[in-house]
Amino acid sequence: xxxxxxxxxxxxxxxxxxxxxxxxxxxxxxxxxxxxxxxxxxxxxxxxxxxxxxxxxxxxxxxxxxxxxxxxxxxxxxxxxxxxxxxxxxxxxxxxxxxxxxxxxxxxxxxxxxxxxxxxxxx
Numbered sequence: 001x002x003x004x005x006x007x008x009x010x011x012x013x014x015x016x017x018x019x020x021x022x023x024x025x026x027x028x029x030x031x032x033x034x035x036x037x038x039x040x041x042x043x044x045x046x047x048x049x050x051x052x053x054x055x056x057x058x059x060x061x062x063x064x065x066x067x068x069x070x071x072x073x074x075x076x077x078x079x080x081x082x083x084x085x086x087x088x089x090x091x092x093x094x095x096x097x098x099x100x101x102x103x104x105x106x107x108x109x110x111x112x113x114x115x116x117x118x119x120x121x122x123x
Contacts, residue, residue, distance in 0.1 A: 001026050001027070001112075002024060002025075002026045002027050002032065002098050002111070002112040003024070003025045003026045003112075004022055004023070004024055004096045004097070004098060004112055004113065004114035005022065005023045005114055005115070006020060006021065006022050006094065006095065006096045006114040006115065006116060006117040007020070007021050007022075007023075007117060008020040008021045008117060009094060009117030009118045009119045010118075010119070010120070011120040011121075011122065012086055012119075012120070012121055013121070013122070013123050014086060014087055014088060014121055014122075014123055015085060015086065016086050016121070017082070017083060017084045017085075017086065018083045018086065018119060019080060019081070019082050019083070020036070020080065020081040020083065020094055020096075020117060020119075021078060021079075021080055022034070022036075022078065022079045022080070022081075022096030022114060023077060023078055024077045024078070024079070024098060025077065029074055029077040030053050030054065030074045031053065031100060031101070032053060032098040032099060032100055032101075032112075033050060033051065033052055033053055033098070033099050033100075033101060033102055033103040033104065034050065034051050034070075034072060034079040034096065034097070034098055035047065035048075035049065035050035035051075035096075035097045035098075035099070035103075035104070035105075035107075035110055036048040036049045036050070036070060036079075036081045036094060036095070036096060036097075037094070037095045037097060037107055037110075038090075038092035038093065038094045038095065038119075039092055039093050039095070039116075040089075040091060040092040040093075043092075045095070045107055046061065046107075047061050047105040047106075047107065048060070048061050048064050048068065048081070048094070049061065049064055049068055049069075049070040049081060050070065050103045050104065050105060051070045051071070051072050051079065051103065052102075052103045053101065054074075055071065055072050055074070057103055058070055058103075059103060059105055061105075063089075067083065067084050067085045067086075068081060068082065068083050068084070069081070069082040069084075070082075079096060081094070083119070086119075086121045087121060088121050088122060088123075089121075090119060090121050091119060091120050091121050091122070092118075092119060093116040093117065093118050093119075094116060094117050094118075094119050095113055095114055095116045096113070096114040097110035097112060097113050097114070098110060098111065098112040099111050099112075
């Protein structure tokens with residue numbers, strides 16, 4: 001069983017930055033590709049970013065490309081999402097997710113999920 005815990009959410013003004021963290025426990029971290037997803041009120045959960053097991057490959061949703069950066073530290077069993085130039089439309093609950101082996105943008109392919117952390121971007 002893999003256990004994921006997100007942190008780092010909060011409220012920020014447009015143009016500001018936040019860094020989300022996700023701590024993994026329970027299984028060998030470098031066996032899992034990791035992803036960040038988000039869900040805004042009244043909307044479906046959507047892909048934000050994903051990173052390969054070794055950190056050598058990443059993928060971003062179009063609106064996140066160039067503003068968000070996903071990284072991981074396999075020694076600390078952590079994955080991060082650095083979010084810059086935040087916009088009101090980035091407001092959502094952000095979820096960390098894990099799936100064995102291969103990177104994916106499809107939420108249905110992720111087996112383990114954290115409880116989520118709220119990000120609110122508002123002036």
